[in-house]
Amino acid sequence: MLKLENISFEVENEKEILKDVNFTIEKGKFIAITGPNGGGKSTLARIISGVVKPTRGKIIFNGEDITDLSITERAQKGISFGFQQPVRFKGITVNDIINIAAGENITALEASHYLSEVGLCAKDYINRELSDKLSGGEIKRIEIATIIARNSSLSIFDEPEAGIDLWSFNHLIEVFRKMHKNKDASIIIISHQERILDVADEIIAMVDGTIIIRGAKESVLPELLHCESPENCMNCHDILEAKII
Amino acid sequence: MNEIAKELLKEVSGLEEMPKGAYNIRENSKSIARQSSENIEIVSKEDKSGIDIIVKPNTKSEHVFIPALVSCGGVHDLVYNDFFIGENADIIIIAGCGVSTGDSCDGSEHNGIHRFFLGKNSRVRYVEKHIGVGIGTGKRVINPVTEVEQEEGSFMEMETTQIKGVDSTRRFTKAKLKDNAKLVIKEKLMTHGDQFAESKFEVDMDGEDSSVNLISRSVARDYSRQTFISKINGNTRCVGHSECDAIIMDHGVVSAIPEITANSLDATLIHEAAIGKIAGDQMIKLMTLGLTEGEAEAKIIDGFLN
Numbered sequence: 244m245l246k247l248e249n250i251s252f253e254v255e256n257e258k259e260i261l262k263d264v265n266f267t268i269e270k271g272k273f274i275a276i277t278g279p280n281g282g283g284k285s286t287l288a289r290i291i292s293g294v295v296k297p298t299r300g301k302i303i304f305n306g307e308d309i310t311d312l313s314i315t316e317r318a319q320k321g322i323s324f325g326f327q328q329p330v331r332f333k334g335i336t337v338n339d340i341i342n343i344a345a346g347e348n349i350t351a352l353e354a355s356h357y358l359s360e361v362g363l364c365a366k367d368y369i370n371r372e373l374s375d376k377l378s379g380g381e382i383k384r385i386e387i388a389t390i391i392a393r394n395s396s397l398s399i400f401d402e403p404e405a406g407i408d409l410w411s412f413n414h415l416i417e418v419f420r421k422m423h424k425n426k427d428a429s430i431i432i433i434s435h436q437e438r439i440l441d442v443a444d445e446i447i448a449m450v451d452g453t454i455i456i457r458g459a460k461e462s463v464l465p466e467l468l469h470c471e472s473p474e475n476c477m478n479c480h481d482i483l484e485a486k487i488i
Numbered sequence: 489m490n491e492i493a494k495e496l497l498k499e500v501s502g503l504e505e506m507p508k509g510a511y512n513i514r515e516n517s518k519s520i521a522r523q524s525s526e527n528i529e530i531v532s533k534e535d536k537s538g539i540d541i542i543v544k545p546n547t548k549s550e551h552v553f554i555p556a557l558v559s560c561g562g563v564h565d566l567v568y569n570d571f572f573i574g575e576n577a578d579i580i581i582i583a584g585c586g587v588s589t590g591d592s593c594d595g596s597e598h599n600g601i602h603r604f605f606l607g608k609n610s611r612v613r614y615v616e617k618h619i620g621v622g623i624g625t626g627k628r629v630i631n632p633v634t635e636v637e638q639e640e641g642s643f644m645e646m647e648t649t650q651i652k653g654v655d656s657t658r659r660f661t662k663a664k665l666k667d668n669a670k671l672v673i674k675e676k677l678m679t680h681g682d683q684f685a686e687s688k689f690e691v692d693m694d695g696e697d698s699s700v701n702l703i704s705r706s707v708a709r710d711y712s713r714q715t716f717i718s719k720i721n722g723n724t725r726c727v728g729h730s731e732c733d734a735i736i737m738d739h740g741v742v743s744a745i746p747e748i749t750a751n752s753l754d755a756t757l758i759h760e761a762a763i764g765k766i767a768g769d770q771m772i773k774l775m776t777l778g779l780t781e782g783e784a785e786a787k788i789i790d791g792f793l794n
């Protein structure tokens with residue numbers, strides 16, 4: 244359903260941020276992208292959603308070349324993107340943004356449902372402004388709720404776990420499992436969290452703007468961590484625990 | 489009342505028929521309908537154009553409507569309204585002014601001078617909306633002057649809105665606060681075309697533990713210009729805060745000029761101003777949710793001024 248062909252992204256006088264990235268994700272699949280900070284994961288998500296244009300390469304979505312389509316057109320065709328750093332707005336409320344995301348006026352009850360999915364009590368939040376008065380974890384959860392509300396055929400989440408407390412994190416994993424049951428929808432999650440990687444069908448490791456390996460967790464982690472058996476290695480165990488894959 | 493006046497009335501005060509309770513409707517410099525209530529008396533001034541609104545002490549949960557309309561071109565209205573709010577009273581005042589040039593090329597103007605005298609522990613919520621309409625080429629001008637004197641423990645909240653159609657406005661709001669008096673001002677403003685708007689505040693906090701909170705949100709589009717001047721004097725132990733948040737679009741220009749003076753060691757005064765175009769990441773976020781650029785812009789502006 245999504246195919247990236249030789250995607251490269253360079254900024255003037257800077258290094259090449261993405262180098263010839265190729266990958267495909269099939270309908271109904273759940274792919275996790277991991278790798279060290281600065282590896283190019285968020286840039287790749289921005290390129291898929293149209294926020295930035297690649298300097299080379301093609302993006303095919305459901306058989307159509309969308310490389311030159313705008314952000315809006317891609318969104319309308321079914322691509323959703325939850326930011327690593329959610330945007331704040333003065334005067335726009337949680338209810339407003341969920342309605343915008345759902346693409347129609349939905350009832351208060353439906354809106355509440357999306358909030359409870361991310362562990363927020365609707366009545367405390369529905370009328371709050373998306374301003375800087377919301378905490379980091381709160382705004383992050385609202386961001387995730389908007390992506391769920393969009394119910395699109397490709398959902399991309401950029402580090403959904405960031406800033407989310409442990410209880411909600413467990414619940415969030417369940418939300419992703421549930422989304423994954425929908426065989427018509429594909430999910431890409433960028434994450435450093437081993438437990439999210441566990442839910443994915445496949446993992447892609449990105450380092451320095453290239454995909455170094457793609458496959459099951461068992462084959463990707465040793466490669467990424469340069470270690471034969473990370474699960475049993477003290478050093479890697481610490482890295483995994485610290486969620487800094 | 490003609491159709492234009494009816495339309496203006498509805499826009500500025502939400503009224504489609506005569507309200508219950510006290511009201512005074514002014515059209516083209518004359519009072520055309522008036523009613524006092526048991527607790528709120530409205531009387532004409534003898535020496536000049538305008539009214540006195542006298543609210544008895546302890547009046548609770550009553551509304552007063554005082555819309556002013558200029559429904560034809562060439563009218564230059566000047567009015568003095570004084571509000572005397574009795575001790576412990578708690579009321580809502582719905583003011584508002586609509587000016588129309590009709591289809592004439594003569595300008596229309598409304599200059600209102602409002603004075604408020606708030607008795608001890610009284611509470612007033614003052615809601616005011618300004619609009620300009622009409623296809624005439626004359627200028628639509630509204631210049632409001634507001635003076636507020638607050639006795640001990642009184643509370644006043646002013647909500648003013650001017651979203652469209654007024655070509656030129658100079659607003660001057662002046663307040664003096666005694667002990668424990670609190671003043672909250674929320675101003676919303678949008679200018680278009682080559683409109684000009686100036687809003688100037690001058691607040692003296694003379695009483696201990698008095699406070700003022702002044703919040704202005706505005707949008708300047710096209711070639712319009714806005715100036716926001718806030719002068720706050722903290723003369724004793726008090727808290728003052730003013731905030732000017734503006735979005736500029738096209739060739740809009742906004743200046744924010746604060747002048748906060750602490751005349752006492754115990755005065756805490758803060759001024760914040762942020763002026764800039766719509767943040768790019770806000771546009772992008774809404775577009776990733778499926779809105780077009782135009783829809784995203786409209787949502788952001790609507791929310792900002794809501």
Ligand SMILES: Nc1ncnc2c1ncn2[C@@H]1O[C@H](COP(=O)(O)OP(=O)(O)OP(=O)(O)O)[C@@H](O)[C@H]1O
Nearest residue numbers: 254257260278279280281282283284285286287327
């Ligand atoms: N427009 C740009 N101009 C210059 N450098 C950029 C630009 N966009 C991204 N970069 C750089 O590209 C690299 C990849 O950034 P990106 O945000 O994609 O990394 P990431 O893999 O998401 O990292 P993290 O795990 O920290 O979120 C970084 O070094 C970043 O500074």
Ligand SMILES: [Mg+2]
Nearest residue numbers: 284285286327
């Ligand atoms: Mg990132």
